[in-house]
Amino acid sequence: xxxxxxxxxxxxxxxxxxxxxxxxxxxxxxxxxxxxxxxxxxxxxxxxxxxxxxxxxxxxxxxxxxxxxxxxxxxxxxxxxxxxxxxxxxxxxxxxxxxxxxxxxxxxxxxxxxxxxxxxxxxxxxxxxxxxxxxxxxxxxxxxxxxxxxxxxxxxxxxxxxxxxxxxxxxxxxxxxxxxxxxxxxx
Amino acid sequence: xxxxxxxxxxxxxxxxxxxxxxxxxxxxxxxxxxxxxxxxxxxxxxxxxxxxxxxxxxxxxxxxxxxxxxxxxxxxxxxxxxxxxxxxxxxx
Numbered sequence: 097x098x099x100x101x102x103x104x105x106x107x108x109x110x111x112x113x114x115x116x117x118x119x120x121x122x123x124x125x126x127x128x129x130x131x132x133x134x135x136x137x138x139x140x141x142x143x144x145x146x147x148x149x150x151x152x153x154x155x156x157x158x159x160x161x162x163x164x165x166x167x168x169x170x171x172x173x174x175x176x177x178x179x180x181x182x183x184x185x186x187x188x189x190x191x192x193x194x195x196x197x198x199x200x201x202x203x204x205x206x207x208x209x210x211x212x213x214x215x216x217x218x219x220x221x222x223x224x225x226x227x228x229x230x231x232x233x234x235x236x237x238x239x240x241x242x243x244x245x246x247x248x249x250x251x252x253x254x255x256x257x258x259x260x261x262x263x264x265x266x267x268x269x270x271x272x273x274x275x276x277x278x279x280x281x282x283x
Numbered sequence: 284x285x286x287x288x289x290x291x292x293x294x295x296x297x298x299x300x301x302x303x304x305x306x307x308x309x310x311x312x313x314x315x316x317x318x319x320x321x322x323x324x325x326x327x328x329x330x331x332x333x334x335x336x337x338x339x340x341x342x343x344x345x346x347x348x349x350x351x352x353x354x355x356x357x358x359x360x361x362x363x364x365x366x367x368x369x370x371x372x373x374x375x
Contacts, residue, residue, distance in 0.1 A: 157291045157292055157346070171346065171347075173346075226295070241345045241346060242295065242345060243344050
């Protein structure tokens with residue numbers, strides 16, 4: 097069996113170097129489990145899904161809820177992204193949407209997760225993102241699907257930074273762009 | 284660049300959207316009963332007003348939902364956005 101490599105694995109060393117100054121922390125969080133959940137939010141199945149997740153599905157656009165080690169982000173009026181640790185087992189979720197009441201699809205390989213944290217994280221992302229990322233309007237509990245450096249991403253604000261979920265095939269490009277955008281903040 | 288207010292995500296830049304042409308073009312009730320000319324008229328003929336125009340947009344780089352917008356084709360001002368299935372609001 098071939099060795100598994102994460103999409104931005106080749107950037108680990110450069111991320112570490114860029115993180116040394118303390119102004120910024122860049123890292124890839126590889127192999128997180130990501131599940132695309134589609135279900136009618138008004139249905140019984142949605143209640144069952146919420147029961148399995150331990151939190152209600154957020155119905156307010158652009159919001160995310162945390163439940164233990166799970167994050168549930170709003171992607172659309174009937175679509176959510178569940179982010180869980182590697183190896184998360186989701187048979188119960190599958191069961192909650194069985195019989196055509198919804199769908200749970202493992203999309204873990206679709207995107208990888210980049211961590212952009214530290215005091216200058218917002219400045220770095222602002223180089224390529226049109227959204228207002230200030231914590232007063234975009235803090236923990238929010239999420240956004242938008243473009244960062246013309247690449248589609250899901251942004252999840254954390255306490256001291258952001259998770260940037262980017263398609264695997266764009267991960268190397270975005271990693272290179274982040275390192276370039278970070279240059280002026282690392283002096 | 285236009286700032287388009289997605290009815291789900293709020294105002295986003297135009298580059299996140301795809302244009303979908305005129306809104307409220309109903310699919311014919313019985314397509315097989317149409318003459319070639321009527322079918323061609325349904326397929327290819329669209330209004331081209333100077334002024335307010337109801338059109339479809341897709342927030343393709345965001346929530347990926349289709350919605351409708353009333354845009355002034357002369358000024359690019361967007362007078363209303365509304366979700367699929369909702370009636371066109373009166374914008375005078």
